Amino acid sequence: MEWFDLTVKDVKKVTKEATSVTLSIPDSIKNSFSWQPGQHIQLELTIDGERTRRCYSISSTWGQALTFTVKKIQGGKASTYINERLKADDLIKVTAPKGRFTLTPNSETRRSYYFFAAGSGITPIYSMLTTLLPNEPDSFAYLLYSNKDSKSTIFAEELVHLQKKYSDRLIIKHCHSSPGWFDDAPWRKGRIDTDAVHAFINECPPYAQDAQYYLCGPGSFIPDLKKALNEIDVPNTRIHMESFGGAKTPEKPTGDKAILNVNFNGEKHQIPVASNQSLLRAMLAEGIEAPYSCEGGVCGTCRCFLTKGEVSMQNNLVLDETDIKKGIILACQAIPQSKDIEIKYKT
Amino acid sequence: MLKNNILPIEAYTDSTWFDLEMRHIFSSTWAYAGLVEDISEPGQFKSIQAGLNNIIIVKGRDHRLRAFHNMCRLKGTQLLRAEGKLQKAITCPYHDWTYDLEGELISVPKMDLEFANLDKSCLGLKQASVDIWRGMLWVHPEKDAPAVTQWFKDVEPYLGPHQPEKLMEAKDNVVIEDIKANWKIVVENYIDHYHLAQLHSGTLNMYDHAKAEFGFVGPHFAFWEPLDPEYAKNLEKNASMPLIDYIPKEQLGASVPMLFPGIGLGESETSWSVFHVIPIAVNHTRVEVRTKVMPASDWEFAKYASRSNKFWEKRIGPKYASEDANHPLGSADFMQEDIYVCEQQQKSYQSPYFELGPSASHGESPVRDHQQVVWDYLKPFIKNTKEG
Structure with missing residues (x-):
């Protein structure tokens, strides 16, 4: 993975607890930094002498300066640092944008896009929305967005403007888990759950019939919503997902200590895997820069082929039966179930 | 001298032409499939014959x-x-093969016994496309x-500023006509400007034909004409039905496009309708017309009808008052007048003595343009036929 030292161009508070950071991209590396709405960058911060890496989604509109938005998480080292200490002209280490959770507009396409976001899950979706609406004039967008209250809602004002500007093609509804006394009433009280998803689609059925569904939020948000969509006949091929920080991981299957043989970028490695360690974590610990992104079993960036041995996956929202039959696994979720494991990556 | 001769007469009488049109025009373009409200509930379905395809x-x-x-x-x-409602799956009546709503084959009776190594994933239903545009499927x-x-x-x-979704379908008002004429004759009659002031002198005189603006945009035909000044002067009182209340004053009139192939719209000050031309055979065409009007009470409609009655009594009349009301030319119904001339034209096209007359340079230009569109579609497939 290549790291670039980039200068922070601007730091701007968007809510009391969230900050948008804009980076200067020198012309010499512009090509590496071309991106699609929905993609993210990885940051390496050295905070009080300790190195920390985090992924953040790009929140800006296609073609504008690269901006990412970070919500402060209680006890979150990186998010607190970015919200409280990062300032313009600071130098930070960044990777080139990547990720499979993308939306590339096409002026001749006509679709209905459903977006479901919780909290800072809005950041890639905001980039998608603001890029989509001007660039795909025949398409429609439907956003269901969940927050604690209106004050903590990232991009609240921007979304109001967007809705006014595209009133004939954009519907936005808010869910507030604890609405403030003086807030305008949200569309629905509580978090986005199965009932909310079903009610939203019943109330706002797709106008264009090529409907696509984008989910972004923390923890069980993704599996819960995916299930809610499946229940009303939405096929997986139309669901796109990105999991966000603060994931409550399901019970880890107990695993064995194992030896992993991996062929990566033409180099053969043999490394140890601790019991209950994921193959991905074992590789990263040994300095093998295997691809990954969400580490939640959602994005599919870490997919590879299991050619020997057995693993179990704690969370898999990407691979279907056919993939698994072919031996495809998610390295971030795979815990060894036998002593001798071998994987390979498609090059 | 101009003639309507871009297509040969056989194009209207020879079933080889008809078969080619079915394959290369009606089976390869977006086809009208009804109004959005035809399928409003989950589980509802509708089957549509679109050229050679049943979808x-x-x-x-x-x-x-x-x-x-x-x-x-x-x-x-x-x-x-036809139409109906299903639960979660589609089952074939013949051998009970069952598909889910994504078209995936999910169940085959006696699968292991009868089919060795059957890969169900390769036997899903063939997918087609569906969308909603201007309130139509x-x-x-x-x-x-x-x-x-x-x-x-x-x-x-x-097209007109009409929002078909906001109008309601007039009760029991679907008109289905079987016309003994080729589909192109029906379309050409729909887009012909020259006949409006003559054939329909007593039936379509609420519009100012002299001020009509029309022409082809790609394969589609656009047409607009303003209201007749006398009718417009006291429109609210003269209108026979509640006016569509969001049409800007300068756009009041009739927009009468013909979308390709054979989907006519009639968008007026009081109604919106689809005139769907369905080719059945080379000399047989079915037309299905569905009409929508402002949502209003029966009482409101009655009020407009009685209030405007006097105005229309004076204005609307048959082409020939001497004819019986059962005869199209005595009917005072513009659709009957049109059907009559279409069927007569088809008959003559089959006569060995028929010879094309001259073509009106302005008023019949849409006829020639439509022939050109059809010719452009079929040219690669026509053999040994003279061009133009």
């Missing part, structure tokens, strides 16, 4: 429409008939058809 549209519980070719993958048996036989909005992009700016 089913089904609504899932996600309110998204799916479209499939209505053929079981075992022997091609039609899966669903549209289907296309291709799975990845270009967007319906692209197909109509160039003509859309010339």
Whole structure:
């Protein structure tokens, strides 16, 4: 993975607890930094002498300066640092944008896009929305967005403007888990759950019939919503997902200590895997820069082929039966179930 | 001398032409499939004959429409008939092969016994495309058809400001006419400007034909004409039905486009209708007309009708008062007048003594242009036929 030292161009508070950071991209590396709405960058911060890496989604509109938005998480080292200490002209280490959770507009396409976001899950979706609406004039967008209250809602004002500007093609509804006394009433009280998803689609059925569904939020948000969509006949091929920080991981299957043989970028490695360690974590610990992104079993960036041995996956929202039959696994979720494991990556 | 001779007469009388049109025009373009409200509930379906293809549209519980070719993958048996409601699956009546709402084959009776190594995943229903545009359902036989909005992009700016979704369908008012004429004769009559002031002198005189603006935009025809000044002067009182209340004053009139192939719209100050031309045989065409009006009470409609009665009594009359009211030319009904001339024209085209007359340079220009569109579609497939 290549790291670039980039200068922070601007730091701007968007809510009391969230900050948008804009980076200067020198012309010499512009090509590496071309991106699609929905993609993210990885940051390496050295905070009080300790190195920390985090992924953040790009929140800006296609073609504008690269901006990412970070919500402060209680006890979150990186998010607190970015919200409280990062300032313009600071130098930070960044990777080139990547990720499979993308939306590339096409002026001749006509679709209905459903977006479901919780909290800072809005950041890639905001980039998608603001890029989509001007660039795909025949398409429609439907956003269901969940927050604690209106004050903590990232991009609240921007979304109001967007809705006014595209009133004939954009519907936005808010869910507030604890609405403030003086807030305008949200569309629905509580978090986005199965009932909310079903009610939203019943109330706002797709106008264009090529409907696509984008989910972004923390923890069980993704599996819960995916299930809610499946229940009303939405096929997986139309669901796109990105999991966000603060994931409550399901019970880890107990695993064995194992030896992993991996062929990566033409180099053969043999490394140890601790019991209950994921193959991905074992590789990263040994300095093998295997691809990954969400580490939640959602994005599919870490997919590879299991050619020997057995693993179990704690969370898999990407691979279907056919993939698994072919031996495809998610390295971030795979815990060894036998002593001798071998994987390979498609090059 | 101009003639309507871009197409040969055989194009109207020879079934070889008809077969080619069915294959290369009606089976390869976006086809009108009804109004959105035809499928309003999850589980509802509708089957549509679009050229050679029978396509089913089904609504899932996600309110998204799916479209499939209505053929079981075992022997091609039609899966669903007409309209109805289903639960979670589509089952073929012949051998009970069952598909889910994504068209995936999910169950085959006696599968292990009868079919060695059957890969169900390769035997899903053939997908088609479906979309909604201007309150109408549209289907296309291709799975990845270009967007319906692209197909109509160039003509859309010339259509009326009507919002069909906000109008309601007039009760029991579907008109179905079987016409003994080729579909192109019916279309040419619809877009011919020259006859309006003559054939329909007593029936379509609420519009100012002399001020009509029209022409082809790609394969589609656009037409607009303003209200007749005398009718417009006291419009609220003269209108026979409640006026569509959001049409800007300067746009009051009739927009009468003919979308290709054979989907006419009639967008007026009081109503919106679809005139669907369905080719049945080379000399047989079915027309289905559905009309929508302002949502208003029966009482409101009665009020407009009685208030305007006097005005219309004086204005509307048959082409020939001497004819019996049962005769099209005595009917004072413009559709009957049109059907009459279309059928007469078809008869003459079959006569060995028929010879094309001159073509009106302005008023009949749409006829020649439509012939050109059809010719452009069929040219690669016509052999040994003289061009123009």
